[in-house]
Amino acid sequence: MTITLLILACAGYAAAGLLCWRHLHGAPVWPVHVTAGVAVAAHLAVLLLAMVEVRSVVIGVGGALSLFAWQAALLLFLAAWRQPVASLGLVVYPVALLCALAMPLLPGGAEAPTPLDWSLQLHVLLSLVAYGFLTLAAVQAALLSFQDHRLHNHRTAGLNTGLPPLQTMERLMFRLIAIGFALLTLAIVTGAVFLDNPLAQHLAHKTVLSVIAWAFFGILLWGHWRQGWRGRTAIRWTAGGYALLIAAYFGSKMVLELVLGRHW
Template structure:
């Protein structure tokens, strides 16, 4: 049952990704409706599949790479919809849905086995820490997508060749502001995730901080986003620089998330 739900969600996300890519080439109301329908249905089924797994496993299902990647994708779709409710960023789906699909695809290829939870993870901190971290990272993922859109649009305007997506991409100012907004949402979430992580570490292992690679990279990420916010408020860094920095920030997150997992070292091995 869980497998069927997951595969179904994957299929709908696949449809959403394909349709959103065709949207880049052809502007049509019908395709954007199909996109919203596929992504929405995918998201609903995905939500049910996560709840199902929660019930089956008896704990929050963010305890192995398969679950974590799937939950990360779920958070991105959630923030995508929230953002669309508020700002209606045209073409955002084209930059986000393919990423969501590939994350789900990666997740589908990882082991889905439900193992009993090791004792040091059995804590209410598990839910708080992971949900905060993934929501924060999802906000940064969206900031990354918006940053890409900014760079594309900025390239059109700067080079004075206004072809392609120029007409349909949002204005530079709004992309810049949404990018900033997402970072102001992601940053406190990341901060809280690091703090709750430290508290959890203290209660589980007796130490707040042990410089394992995941922790270190999270700190690097935290500094990058702190710099983005600081530079914007103090020196007025915005536009292209802010977009580039937000993209670099997300790349460090990806390294933290996938790269370190490949090393299979440190205390966060379970993820």
């Protein structure tokens, strides 16, 4: 059953990514919604079966990648019904396909995970949803950079014509960053309140890098609001903050589980 659902999810993500490309060239968007919906639903079923097996939301590196990609795909699937963000699926859905395959391929860690109480589950949930919105913001920044590069080089034909205007793209990027920043703030606060020692040896790198990433996005939002930062400046700050965030979560998790054989 799990293998069948995994194949269905991967096929759905592959189809959704291809249909996103066609949509950028004038095809209707509804086939993207249909295939992405199938993929997200099948991927969720795979994750639920895995979590029932381990009886916890704490999972190994492969499972974390899979869960991370699923919720980014889910957020995009939901947002695309109301906002012109379907083009993000050109990156998000293929990445979700690869991450879905990571769960059965990457080891889950040396120790069995221990169940989390509700407070830490809330912290994990807030963190994952924050990462999801900031992932979409980072993808939006990459497409914005691509679009900006083509415009500055007077190459307006092809893929660029299928994307929303630059101002719309930028406005959506800052909206995603603002939502992600608010959720990341709540995640850091709940971590400080509910974790016994957030600066313990096995959590120090994650905590410090997360706070630095939070500061990056906070400075970017302040600069946009007070100084009018936009364009390439905003893209660079978004990329820097997102890189720190990925290093905080997945970099720390990979070292901790694959090298040291421990869990958070």
